[in-house]
Amino acid sequence: MSQTGSSSITTLSNPLVSNSQTATHNLARRKTAQTLAFMLIWLSGLIAIAAVVWIIGYVMIQGASIVDLEFLTTRPQGGMDGEGGMSTTIVTTLYLVSLTIAIAAPLGIGAAVYLVEYATEASRESIFIARLISLSRSGVEILAGVPSIIFGLFGFALFVSAMKLKFSLLSAGLSGACLILPVIIRTSEEALLSVPRSLREGSLALGATRWQTIWGVVLPAALPGIITGIVLSIGRIIAETAVFWVTLGGSYRLPKNLLSSGRTMALHVYMLASETRAFERAMGTAAVLIIVIIILNLVINYLSRRLTARATGQR
Amino acid sequence: MRENKNTPSQLYTDAKEVDRPFLLIINNLLITVGSIGLGGYWLFQNQTFWQKIPSTADQFQAWLLFILIVGLGSTLLVGLWKYKNWARTGISFIFLIGLVYFLTNEFFTVATAIFAGNKALKIKELGSIIFTSLVHITTTCSIPLLLLIGLLKFAAFFNEAPAQRRFIDRTVRYFLLATALSAVLIVFLIIIFTISEAMPAIEKIGLENMLLGTIWRPGSATETQTLGQFGLLPMIVGSIYATLGATLLGVPLSIGAAILLAEVAPKPVREVVRPAVELLAGIPSVVYGLFGMVVLAPLVRNFEVPQNTGFGILTASIVLAVMIIPTITNIAEDAIRAVPHNYKEGSLALGATHWQTIYQVILPSARSGLMAAIILGIGRALGETMAVIMVIGNSIAMPAPLDNNLLTLVLSAARTLTGNIAVEINYASGVHRSALFFTGVLLFIMIMSINSIARSLMRERSTQ
Helix, strand or coil: CCCCCCHHHHHHHCHHHHHHHHHHHHHHHHHHHHHHHHHHHHHHHHHHHHHHHHHHHHHHHHHHCCCCHHHHHCCEEECCCCEECCHHHHHHHHHHHHHHHHHHHHHHHHHHHHHHHHHHHHHHHCHHHHHHHHHHHHHHHHHHHCCHHHHHHHHHHHHHHHCCCCCCHHHHHHHHHHHHHHHHHHHHHHHHHCCCHHHHHHHHHCCCCHHHHHHHHHHHHHHHHHHHHHHHHHHHHHHCCHHHHHHCECCCCCCCCCCCCECCHHHHHHHHHHHCCCHHHHHHHHHHHHHHHHHHHHHHHHHHHHHHHHHHHHC | CCCCCHHHHHHHHHHCCCCCCHHHHHHHHHHHHHHHHHHHHHHHHHHHHHHHCCCHHHHHHHHHHHHHHHHHHHHHHHHHHCCEHHHHHHHHHHHHHHHHHHHHHHHHHHHHHHHCCCCCCCHHHHHHHHHHHHHHHHHHHHHHHHHHHHHHHCHHHCECCHHHHHHHHHHHHHHHHHHHCHHHHHHHHHHHHHHHHHHHHHHHHCHHHHHHCCCEECCCCCCCCCCCEECCHHHHHHHHHHHHHHHHHHHHHHHHHHHHHHHHCCHHHHHHHHHHHHHHHHCCHHHHHHHHHHHHHHHHCCCCCCCCCCCCHHHHHHHHHHHHHHHHHHHHHHHHHCCCHHHHHHHHHCCCCHHHHHHHHHHHHCHHHHHHHHHHHHHHHHHCCHHHHHHCECCCCCCCCCCCCHHHHHHCCECCHHHHHHHHCCCCCHHHHHHHHHHHHHHHHHHHHHHHHHHHHHHHHHHC
16 A cells, blocks of 8 residues: 555654654545445445345335235236236146156265265276266266256257157256256255264164165265255246246146146246236236245255254254 | 164064064055056956957067066065065055155146136135045055055064175165266266257358358248358357446445455344345346346436337346346355455554455455356356346347447347347257257357366365
8 A cells, every 4th residue: 555655754854753643644544445445345235235125125016916816826818918827837836846856856866975975985996987976076067057048958959859858847857957956966965075974984883884874874964954955956946947948838728747838937927028018917926936935045044054053063 | 774673673573473563464465466456457458458459469468567567566575574674665665656646646636626727716616625635635645655654663573684785785886876977977968969959050051150240140041041141249249248247237246245244244234135145146037037127127218319228238237247246245255254364363463454454465365266256157147048138138230339429339239149049949940940059059168168267266276
């Protein structure tokens, strides 16, 4: 900083007095700089809060006038005016979430278990497996950074066109599973790593095999963390639009089976806003969507708080 | 599969061989009846089938299936009778699948009854539907559920030989290795499929024409001829403008919020701001898009410039800036917190103010983490799709200033690479479709290089 500059000359002439003077002067200036900077910092925090409050408040207030039991339990009418409720979109979202989790959770948790429990030992045994494991780790990293529209494009090419599943729940579920796989793998890995070594050693010392230890001791201990990851990915599936826009079709009817097209809540918002002029209905659907997301966030907060409480309580 | 009580149960079964629990006997009866019934059903079904088309192959298949099912059933039966653990696991699994099947079926029925209608149901109708389905669930699920609970409860009776246990241990390991490879398999599939779908466009149109062409007019292209023009430059420029705008607006905000969270704010403020930022990350992108359409676009329209629709780069930049706040703030806060405490203490002890410490000591040492945060934020803005196509106007023309003032460039409508894919993929075919896949490849390459820079920066930080 340039606090020395002009004052250094006076320091020479009258060291004692001017030194204290410059010091106070200096300090005052630095304090002003600090106040100014902190004001800007507080302002940026305030803007972030204001953005949240504005967006959520606006959507909620606009949505409150349209959401009622009838809106929730009647189906959309289709057509250009976007009449009707949103019932089928709620159910489709539920179907899609359960399908996606059913596909991605076993894969993701299995991968995490292998990477945490077996990887170090297996890569010591053979170079080939060591290569595979490091490949798989970088695969997870790459997958986590891929933008969702690429997953949509991939799902469109592989599941919709090449495997001839058409625009359907199944192709959307498979593409969605690819999207959330890295989330589940990462959170499960963290959960498994946080299980104390002593638990594993105790179980192994009692004569249990590796798999018995994992199934009976490690997985139950890591369960809250794994569930947090699953809830997180449920939130991602509910919020996702781009992938399902190119794989789910967008029929407003209720899907009859896995191969029929459908429309999730987020997709409904997009289609109402872009293809019809029914903005108030889009707002209503968006309000329901935000309520669901807030509830999921609360669940995650609760789970992680319980986790940390347990972790600190044990030690 | 908790067989830790192996030795006691061995003793137990030896001593009380006669005292077989009631539920186990029922289980055995059920398996006998079930396997013979199921096998017979297949045999019978195919018998009616034979009468139409007499063929030895069908007869053979039916018998094979019959033998298979009955054999499997009796194997499980014997295993259960001898308190083998594999039999218990297998039977529990079968019951579990049955339960899931019944429940999903019931859920589909109820959902169709309640939600598929045009009119809202009355409370009475709703109640009757729910009541009947509850009765239905209890009747169909009670028996498998009871047996399942029974099997779980009598787990202590069952045991398995060490050889079997080792066998399971080994098999499971290979299964898990297969699941661990799923992520890398998906990455390979993504690369293979997008590139192979993009190849026809590269061959027919040419790399140069696509990357440097300024006109996107796919209209008249068909499978055989490429009359349409596929210049991607307007979208590349549009993506860059929107991302740049989002970075300029969003980065100072997010870094400020990160400093606030890590250094300045007292605990109660932190406990309000952090969940708010987390919530910002959770809000679906369509909601941002909708908000931009309904609230921001009319505000932007207030600038009195001819042809200003309110949908353009500025609106998109504002929306994206808000969307990247959580990404940057979270990582930047972590980076700031990772700076060793003694740096800060040393600086404060030398008489520097808190701000001087932050500005001259903490931020420089968190530099690589902050850069990684910003780059990841840029990646997020570049990859965002739905919110952007709702507010950017999706014009296929090159973004240009609306009048003589250069600043009106920000009001011009544009289209991003992501938007180009999402808007047209659902009806594209032939070369057009292939060109869209090429757009995807381009986007993939851009984002991958951005992410790898961020990752190497993060790694640098962790090795420091």
